[in-house]
Amino acid sequence: MRTVRAPATSANLGSGFDVFGVALDRPADVVRVEKADETTIEVTGVGSQYIPEDPRKNVVGAVADALDAPAHIRIDKGVRPSSGLGSSAASSAAAALALNGLYDRGYSRQELVPIAAEGEAVVSGEAHSDNVAPALLGGFTVARHGGVTAVDAEIPLVACLPEIAVSTRDARRVVPSRADMDDVVHTVGSAATLAVGMCRSDPELVGAGMDERIVTPARAELINGYYDVRDAALAAGATGVTVSGAGPSLLAVCGGADRARVASAMLDAFEDVGVDARAYQTRVGAGATFH
Ligand SMILES: Nc1ncnc2c1ncn2[C@@H]1O[C@H](COP(=O)(O)OP(=O)(O)OP(=O)(O)O)[C@@H](O)[C@H]1O
Ligand SMILES: N[C@@H](CCO)C(=O)O
Numbered sequence: 001m002r003t004v005r006a007p008a009t010s011a012n013l014g015s016g017f018d019v020f021g022v023a024l025d026r027p028a029d030v031v032r033v034e035k036a037d038e039t040t041i042e043v044t045g046v047g048s049q050y051i052p053e054d055p056r057k058n059v060v061g062a063v064a065d066a067l068d069a070p071a072h073i074r075i076d077k078g079v080r081p082s083s084g085l086g087s088s089a090a091s092s093a094a095a096a097l098a099l100n101g102l103y104d105r106g107y108s109r110q111e112l113v114p115i116a117a118e119g120e121a122v123v124s125g126e127a128h129s130d131n132v133a134p135a136l137l138g139g140f141t142v143a144r145h146g147g148v149t150a151v152d153a154e155i156p157l158v159a160c161l162p163e164i165a166v167s168t169r170d171a172r173r174v175v176p177s178r179a180d181m182d183d184v185v186h187t188v189g190s191a192a193t194l195a196v197g198m199c200r201s202d203p204e205l206v207g208a209g210m211d212e213r214i215v216t217p218a219r220a221e222l223i224n225g226y227y228d229v230r231d232a233a234l235a236a237g238a239t240g241v242t243v244s245g246a247g248p249s250l251l252a253v254c255g256g257a258d259r260a261r262v263a264s265a266m267l268d269a270f271e272d273v274g275v276d277a278r279a280y281q282t283r284v285g286a287g288a289t290f291h
Helices: 059-066 087-102 109-124 132-137 168-173 181-199 203-208 216-220 226-235 256-272
Strands: 002-011 020-035 040-045 071-077 140-144 147-151 156-162 240-243 250-253 277-283
Touching: 002 087, 002 132, 002 156, 020 087, 020 132, 020 156, 020 181, 059 071, 059 087, 059 109, 071 087, 087 109, 087 132, 109 132, 109 147, 109 168, 132 140, 132 147, 140 181, 156 226, 156 256, 181 203, 203 240, 203 250, 216 240, 226 240, 226 250, 226 256, 250 256, 256 277
Parallel strands: 040 071
Antiparallel strands: 002 020, 020 071, 020 140, 020 277, 140 147, 156 250, 156 277, 240 250
């Protein structure tokens, strides 16, 4: 038997669409695997009523297939599905690491990234790795076609999750297929600033580098109160705010001393537009760990 805890993650960070990701210190999924003749799945925890236990529909079924590692898999969800906090990726990453250990497959964490990404293909139709990479490797990650680069960073964060469901599949449909060159240049500048900020653990640079004009405005339309909540977080001291993953969560970067104030401003702003929400005061954290 093997048990692995894999963290929530936030992808894109505004300017790094389908490329940048960070592991969050909390919340997390816990996945326990035992060898079996065929894969069966049991799901408990946050939002488990919305998660299929059929191995063809649950992300961990695809991961077990990819590793040729049939197992009884128990998932204790800490990351709500359709949250923008990498819920499916947390399960995929935890299952990949746990099954790799259970069956002694010998893959490195880097090698497990495309295997865990097979789980993402089950829910969004694409094996994108910007959530599974930080869930496995921790820190700030850059996922490109040639592989993944990861660096540790000390960055305080607030992830604010409203009681709205936005599926990744739907949020990908609103992404424009073309962009103006001015907006592309702006995005490159932001992305470079954000990456330097992560390497320096500098919340000012990371916040400034989240600014993006192509994908974020299209997705903001799916989140009731997005601009009010963003502006409230900025007024409370956040250095940058964007849509987390495909939404509906918002991710704010700030100095450690401002985190509680930013969290409460975001919750108040959601409440003002009649949306219940919860806020995680968190930071860039570690990747999946064995228990
Ligand atoms: N083990 C699992 N954990 C979570 N969701 C799962 C799992 N297996 C299948 N799903 C399905 O995946 C969908 C949630 O995935 P989705 O990518 O939309 O959200 P997310 O992972 O929170 O978001 P994001 O990738 O934007 O951070 C739900 O429809 C859910 O039923
Ligand atoms: N990069 C993905 C992350 C969500 O899983 C998206 O924004 O659609």
